[in-house]
Amino acid sequence: MNKETANTGSSASGEIGRPDRRTFLQKLGVAGALAGFSGFTFQFFRSLIPNVLYEPSRRFKVGYPDHLAEGMTFLDEKRLYLFREGKSYYAISGSCTHLGCTVRYSKFQKPIERELDGEMVQIPFEFQCPCHGSRFYADGTNYEGPAPEPLRWYKLELAPDDGQLVVNLEDEVDRYFRLTV
Ligand code: FES
Structure with missing residues (x-):
């Protein structure tokens, strides 16, 4: 009885909450990686466009x-x-x-x-x-x-x-x- 109570207690405080937190952190990590990749991709393609002013031809x-x-x-x-x-x-x-x-x-x-x-x-x-x-x-x-x-x-x-x-x-x-x- 004590054992059961102990298991249930432990589940209520840690075992149930831990996977949710882990999933959340994983999603956060993926989102961060995607944001970083998007930024890098944007900078890469932006760097292909020269920084010039287009003045009327002489x-x-x-x-x-x-x-x-x-x-x-x-x-x-x-x-x-x-x-x-x-x-x-x-x-x-x-x-x-x-x-x-x-x-x-x-x-x-x-x-x-x-x-x-x-x-x-x-x-x-x-x-x-x-x-x-x-x-x-x-x-x-x-x-x-x-x-x-x-x-x-x-x-x-x-x-x-x-x-x-x-x-x-x-x-x-x-x-x-x-x-x-
Ligand atoms: S701008 Fe001064 S004389 Fe033409």
Whole structure:
């Protein structure tokens, strides 16, 4: 009787409770392992994606040469002036070399004559900066206001895949550059 009572007592306090606790701890262990594995898996796949900022390309197509209008075309979103003179093409930045405001194209009523690089040239238009009054001749030469340098010229090339005009903002060229197509 005493033995029975002792067994029952021991079951009530330990034998019944122990398997429940063990199961609970096992489940907790499995859950922890799964959480750890998920975290590791996430980190692994995340590490395959490079940490880079995707900036707009510095080299972009602007259409087919023969579709470009004769004279000046302004690409607003790129702040770039494209010029076509028959079969020749060139590109001048619209960003003022003082503090970067967008310069405006302004055509003279009558071309003016100026000496540039020891040569008298006819200048049909200029660029004017609305911010602090800098002015640039048609070839980008700064001649008035605080702009310290001429406007930048960028290289034009033809895309090898489809023949479109490509502007390369990473390649500055001098003001004599022309792409002849
Ligand atoms: S930003 Fe053009 S003159 Fe200052």
